[in-house]
Amino acid sequence: xxxxxxxxxxxxxxxxxxxxxxxxxxxxxxxxxxxxxxxxxxxxxxxxxxxxxxxxxxxxxxxxxxxxxxxxxxxxxxxxxxxxxxxxxxxxxxxxxxxxxxxxxxxxxxxxxxxxxxxxxxxxxxxxxxxxxxxxxxxxxxxxxxxxxxxxxxxxxxxxxxxxxxxxx
Amino acid sequence: xxxxxxxxxxxxxxxxxxxxxxxxxxxxxxxxxxxxxxxxxxxxxxxxxxxxxxxxxxxxxxxxxxxxxxxxxxxxxxxxxxxxxxxxxxxxxxxxxxxxxxxxxxxxxxxxxxxxxxxxxxxxxxxxxxxxxxxxxxxxxxxxxxxxxxxxxxxxxxxxxxxxxxxxxxxxxxxxxxxxxxxxxxxxxxxxxxxxxxxxxxxxxxxxxxxxxxxxxxxxxxxxxxxxxxxxxxxxxxxxxxxxx
Numbered sequence: 542x543x544x545x546x547x548x549x550x551x552x553x554x555x556x557x558x559x560x561x562x563x564x565x566x567x568x569x570x571x572x573x574x575x576x577x578x579x580x581x582x583x584x585x586x587x588x589x590x591x592x593x594x595x596x597x598x599x600x601x602x603x604x605x606x607x608x609x610x611x612x613x614x615x616x617x618x619x620x621x622x623x624x625x626x627x628x629x630x631x632x633x634x635x636x637x638x639x640x641x642x643x644x645x646x647x648x649x650x651x652x653x654x655x656x657x658x659x660x661x662x663x664x665x666x667x668x669x670x671x672x673x674x675x676x677x678x679x680x681x682x683x684x685x686x687x688x689x690x691x692x693x694x695x696x697x698x699x700x701x702x703x704x705x706x707x708x709x710x
Numbered sequence: 711x712x713x714x715x716x717x718x719x720x721x722x723x724x725x726x727x728x729x730x731x732x733x734x735x736x737x738x739x740x741x742x743x744x745x746x747x748x749x750x751x752x753x754x755x756x757x758x759x760x761x762x763x764x765x766x767x768x769x770x771x772x773x774x775x776x777x778x779x780x781x782x783x784x785x786x787x788x789x790x791x792x793x794x795x796x797x798x799x800x801x802x803x804x805x806x807x808x809x810x811x812x813x814x815x816x817x818x819x820x821x822x823x824x825x826x827x828x829x830x831x832x833x834x835x836x837x838x839x840x841x842x843x844x845x846x847x848x849x850x851x852x853x854x855x856x857x858x859x860x861x862x863x864x865x866x867x868x869x870x871x872x873x874x875x876x877x878x879x880x881x882x883x884x885x886x887x888x889x890x891x892x893x894x895x896x897x898x899x900x901x902x903x904x905x906x907x908x909x910x911x912x913x914x915x916x917x918x919x920x921x922x923x924x925x926x927x928x929x930x931x932x933x934x935x936x937x938x939x940x941x942x943x944x945x946x947x948x949x950x951x952x953x954x955x
Contacts, residue, residue, distance in 0.1 A: 557766040565764050649763035667725060668757045669764050674727045689727065693718035700756055 548589050551597045552581055558598070558670065559605060565665035566609060568654040579612070580605040602670075602680045606662060652702035660695035667692055715739060715746055724753050829879050829888040834900040843875055843892060843900050844953060847946050857881060865946050868893070869936025873954045874903070876932075891928055894954035904931045 559580060563573030583604050590600040653661060666677040667688070674692075678685040715736065722728050723736045740747050834840050838854040843862065846852050851861040864876045873894045880887035889906040906928045941949065 561764050561766050645759065646763040649759045653760070653763070664760060665764075668760050674722070674725065689722050690718055692725070693716070693721040696721055696753055696756060697717055699760070700752065703756075703759075 548597070549585065552584055552601065555598055555601055556581075559601060561669060562602060562605065562665050565653060565669055566606075566658070566661050568650070568661075576605060576609055579608050583608060596676075599676055599680050602666065603682070606680065610658075648703060652699055655702045656695065656698050659691060660698055663688060663691045664695050664699065715743075715749075717749075720746065720750055721753060724750060724757070829877075829890045829902055829905050831902050831905055833895075834892065834902060840898060840900055843877070843894075844898060845950055847943060847950070848875070848940075864940040865949065866932065866937040866940060868938075872935075873941075873949055874932075874935070874937070876928075889928060891931055896955065898953055904928045 556577065559577050560573055563576045564570060567573050567576060580601060584601055587604075590597060653664070656664075662681065663677060666672045666680055667674070672680070674685045674688045678688045681688065683691075719728070719732075719736065723733065726733075728736065740750065834843065836854065836856065838856065839858070839860060842852040842854060842860050846860075846862055848862045848864050851859055853859050858879055858881050860877060860879045862875045862877050866874050866876070868874060875892050875894075877890045877892055878887050879890065890902050891904040892900050892902050895901050
């Protein structure tokens, strides 16, 4: 069980990152909760990355992404659940911020929700996770060049989604 | 000569994803082209905003500070999110799959565990403690005949309807204290389902509780059992009336 225990510990340590990715990609906390839970269960059932040299974090992000694409996305996107008010609860620093900043962050999350899934996930992996293009390509199972072009388009789309809602920016 | 720099190149430059030669070329170009520097700055601002909008949630295990106060606040802020909501619940999936003793390196929620105030997982055998659990409102400290001091801090109804109480117990300050989740069984019996041990550390000639790593596991247990909001005093009074059934 040593190997399994190791994986459970690693997954536990990665939970905040997985959850952030979930929020960025799904657009709301409860879908992120479901996605993280399903990812953990799947990962634990499979017993580990399998191959030597596969990083646990990349392996988990890949499981999570595939699960999202396979099972959750269609239902969640049909529902288009508005961000639940509970979102604020977990964001420790938020309460202390100025209302204006809070509004700004909410607008960024709103803008993120309007993007295509492929744009949200590449932004989450590279900008939020700080992954290299190579690791992101590995996670998304596309060539590095695709990550590069997709990311540029995603940034443009995010900027125009934000600008579209506020001419001052 | 004017070179047009694509969004793609600029974006890759921002991410440090260009090869050294291309990177040097773009750096030189940016020196001479403030309008492209502005584009780069706008991209960087956008990234900063995105990161600010999606912070990493603080792992609950790292909740610092005086346990009694922070726990009370956490209870007050507790929001029911279904039997499997949240990070802690996902951690519980990981923990339960391999036995909670493997929860993590400093985990103290192993069952059974002999605690500072001598609470151990399993049925409550001390009749004094049973009486205290059954008849005491949260926030009230009771001294048992054994000398143990017990204070229920909150009560919860679990997803299956079972009522449980979160309790602090200590014998003496230098022993630290136990932080336990104790659930009502039929017929006035109580069952200790999780114990987090807070050892005492000596600071300036005083004993203060150290933070308990097991608190996170206890919290995960609450989530895993589908705990709702903490019962308010009138709901607790009603539970005392009915013997927590």
